[in-house]
Amino acid sequence: MPKINWLLTCILLCSVSAIWAQNGSFTGTVSEKNSGEPLVGANVYFNGTTLGTVTDKNGRFVIKNVKSGTYEVIVSCIGYHRVKEEITLAGPETKSEFLLEVSTSSLGEVVVTGTGTPHHLKSAPVQTELIDKKLIDRIAATDFNDLMLGVSPSFDFSPGAMGPFMQINGLGNDYILVLIDGKRVYGDVGGQTDLSRINPNNVERIEVVKGASSALYGSEAIAGVVNIITKKSKSKAAVVTSNRYGSYGEWIHHHSLDLNFGRLSSTTSFDRKATDGWQLSKYELDDDDLEETDAMAQNASTDFTFNQKLSYDLTQQLSVYVQGAKYKRDVLRPQTVGKYGYSYDDFSYVAGAEYLLGKGNKLTLDWNSDNFKYYYKYNQPADGFQADDKAKQTEQLRNALNLKGIFKLSKSHQLSVGGEYVNEELESEGRLEGEKADAYTLALYAQDEMKIVKNLSAVVGARFVNHKEFGSAFTPKLSALYNLKDFNFRATYSRGFKAPTLKELYYHYDKPMGSSVYLFLGNPDLEPQTSDYYAFSAEYIIDGFSFSVTGYQNDVDDLIDYETVETSEEDAANGVKRTRRHYNISKAGTKGIDFLFNANLGAGFSIGGGYSYVDAKNKTDDIRLEGVAENYGNARLGYVHNWKKYQLTANLNARFQDEKFFDDDEGNAKGYNLWKLTTIHRFYGPGDFVFDLSAGIDNIFDYVDDSPYGSHYGTISPGRTYFVSLQIAINQ
Template sequence: MKKSQYVLALALCTNVTSALAVQEYSQDTMGLAGIHDLEQVVVTGNGHHELVKNSTTPVHVMTAADIAKAGITDFQNALTRLVPNVQFAPSAMGSYIRLNGLGNKYILILINGQKVIGDISGNIDLNQINMGQIKRIEVLNGAASALYGSDAIGGVINIITSQPKDKLVSAVSDTHIGAHGALTQNANLNIHTGWLSSYTSFSHNELNSWRNNNYEYTGDAPEGEMTLSLQPLVVGYKQNMILQRFELRPINRLLMYAEGSFNYKITDRPRKQDGWSSGYDYDMRFKTQRWTAGAKYEFNANHSLQVDFLSHTFRYGNEYMTDVTSKGVITYHIGDYSQSKKQNLYDLEVKNINHFYTGSTTIFGGEWKNEFLNATSGDVNKHVYNISGYTQHDTKLLTNLRATVGVRFDHNEAFGNHFSPKVAFLYNPSSFRFRANYALGFRAPGLDELYYHYYKSSMGGKPVVTFGNKDLSPETSNYVSISAGYGNSVFSVDVTGYLNFVDDMIIKDVVAIDDAAKQMLLASFPEDLTEASFTKMTTYNRYMNSDKGIVRGVNANLSVYPCNGLTFTANYAYTYATTKTDGEWIPLERTVRNSVTLVANYNHTWWNKYTLNVNLNGRLQSKTYYPGYEDAPGYGVWNLNTSHNFVLSKYLQVEPSLGIDNIFNQVDNRIDWTNRRYANYNPGTSVVFGVKVRFN
């Protein structure tokens, strides 16, 4: 990113002040008309429904309208463009996500409070998330294990889906077309009666692969050679997802629901070609099945009992595009499928929510969870269960002072017992708000880290072996934060400073191969390794507990409303994440020190028939750290989207949209040694067209 561009962004955030986006556009007959103060938005960051202004836990909220205004149809783009302390690195193996300096395994992703699984080599497959049904996205920074258990060390991303109940029948079709064959089609049909509701959603997405240069280096730097390459920077895919949800209210106090979704995705990798390196014999195929069911019974206005069950299955493998031979024998034919990994999660949770006296909420809960891993490499077939109980009490201590105290007990089959406490305070005199939080976080070692017995042949034929470690300890963290904010009808500002101390971080340790290790590896992989393999393979990987990590950060957020229909929003994140390796403190890989998101939005309605919305948004960030390698340079990407809502009748609205992504054509054309050490994955300037049709 140009220095002047970055300084300008910092000046905007400093002088205009920064803050949480505090507007929400109502989805009424005027489309994107009408502004509501975000302080009236209900969030679930503390495990129950409450106004964001009353939450002792800071929550960054993106509403469906915020996402629609920017013309965003992709979950990854929604977070990248609107939340500065989130970064992504896409690949065929899913997306590597980093929140507040910590990576995938420290971030818990939920849909309606229930965990999302589906990682490939540690990268989560975010295409499982149906953008057509999102009502809002809540981002909780820092440790939240007291309420959510393992994996919530770096933060929680909770996706809340929409179940509209204001119309008997409503239907929406939303289509977007962009560069590189990008096509997104979402279609929803909702039917609601007094006692039975049906929500149906279908989503189709596709994208072509691309890279920003045609070369790569082969071998080890600096002796490697530059060759033509087909290795995509971003891997294309085709995907279909269908979701069906039923809600039944047989009596006024009882709500029952059942939901099922199926997701099918296959990558679109380039085939091998003469004269080019890389290229593939196979595409990767993904299948996801997710089933949920539950009920909520309200004893009266102050007491309720909720039961939720989740079954989530995720599997992926290789679907071959060409015949593959080994030693003159065809091992795979065109169309053959070879499963690489299968994950299962079963989760049963019971939650009792009580309001014992005015201004208080008390939660008692229990959860049983069982996770399974079946990996072809190394013939891994393991599972681990977790039983937990938790309680949380939120109360008003004084007129303007609230407090939340909670604790969770977890018994994990693999590592034993663990307690996770939490305490938070909110002091909000007049239009000011001050928050203080402390939470102990923990993360149980994953099944791959415990039991993996993994072999693969990397590019160039070099064997890569990774072993799990059954003696691993859970990772723990101590998270503290202090925030201050102010809001009125003209502007709103929040600034949060935090520290996150992580102990016993789990890393892949590189182990040199001696004679004993060689015999162990030959016995472990008799079909894959021979004596000749060790001419290329001199080390193998093994999971181990490292020293510690420390994340220091500041998040600042601002929204300004200079006049009716015009909004300016600025969000700034400073993140200094380090880890102690061999006695030396170094930046965590893929971390970004400074990042900014800026949004200017104009909305106006004429004659109650036509609404114009113009949205300009930008993301600017400093370099991305890759210790031991060349850092990825900073960048600034700006996007413009316009939408035009026409009310054709009482029941029908049409909303075409036209936008330009990456207006100034910011592209990273570097030739990287691994094709993975980038920060900006954008392909360049492109025009995006969309049309939404709403019937109700």
């Protein structure tokens, strides 16, 4: 027996030695092709595996413990054309050198939102608007809505007491699916997604797909999908800390730490924002009279978000991850205005796995849970509460399980199939009958990306949905891309489906308006909304210049809105002046045209911008949809120049739009144009330190809409403001 044991041990040791002997290292450098300068932070990875790394300050990279064989290596770096090369690894070490060419546009960047799979922006069959890191940095935005107003004419944000209400091409936040790293942002403020948790300092890029995307993403995607991709680093250690100070007590800071230890990766971030708020007018409307008020157009507020993600590569094919995020926000009101402010609390966590099957095939499994709570936070003793006490008003809980497979059937076909289960719960004491409501959705979907002929590709997909309250629905989508030299032509048809939310069905609340009260009611008799979206676009691209024009029409049946109904005698006796209830507009929709252009002028100068015309109508009553303007636009002029250890970036940005329609006594919201100047001064310090000092002026021409509080506003800009920020980054 001892001899047998020794023999087995020797065999085992020899087997292990043989296995490890087959593994080696892949090393090399990544440099700029023209200058030969090393590129720091370039991504190097084996396509179809979990193996990858980034280059160090000398442009070098090392990927250890790689099995011998032939791999497709992809090398990418922001601002450069991506390189794809087939490499055969043999022996203990394989070396390679990669030279990247400077890209004068973002068209070579990879986008994933339109199809759920990677595509170069230029060749993506579903039209995708990309807001890249360079543009995000140049705008130097205070928050998410400030950023999107500065970069895209298709977006608008209507000011609200508890936060801004987002629109894309005339349809509101209810019809826009907002994702962070592909995961749905959940929890609403007054029916609108709470976007305060998004800090532009932590955003790598934003991908926007307009129109119905229900086939791939399900409900809430009738107007479009906004996917916010956050910053991540593959360096061994990357630290970023930034602080921004501005007018009206603005203080925004962001801190992040990325660590990569072989198979284990960790991403940690902390964001905090605060403002003292401001008034636009010292007066408010009370019926037809003006009264002095302390109410603020922008209330004082503080918020923070903490996010932690851990990823682990179990093998070269299988990886797992867990992630948790905590968000808290307090909105303060003066004691003379209200006895309480508002407080929001959200905790979300996700967990998942990805298994690479080889040759572009993979399976993913994701579990997502989100718990969003809304409170009154008292600023004085009242209603049996003390100052700083909180009284919970609503609690929203969403759990989702998603299983997806991507299979490369041939060179001409890539199939995506999946299933999703979503369960939502809403709790509220005093605002719901029975204090609790819930709904679930089951869905199956499939999508085929096909290459029909050399210059023609298409995406065909469909989703089957079964909703607890509203039965089944079928939502197909078809997109096609035809390339003709420097021109791209795209066409899309898609059908959307959106069940009424639990709040739209069952929720009721009252809202003080001066000395009066407005009452808002749910409606359990609502019908689900369906849409038919058509779009055609033409795009012209040459080196350093791009121009696109898109015409679209989005017809929505049973669109949910508010209507004014008769106030009951009991409610009138309790001070209710006006009662509004959800209802279905049988026929509604938007149509319009978008223009976008970007051009590099040489000598470091660039220009860009766009224009959006929107015709949004309630076709049943033949009037415009409320809160929508007809004309929106952006323009920007940029300049970048590099010295040895210093880079200067300057950006002049303009936003304009005309008045927004409102069908009430307050009248339309005024149009406006705002101009912003930003400068960024980058210093390359000793070692791996990079310092970014930014300074700017917002609303250069000091425009202020001083209409009485309670009026409809196009913008609540307080006038000319100033800011300065410092960011320090360390990569090793």
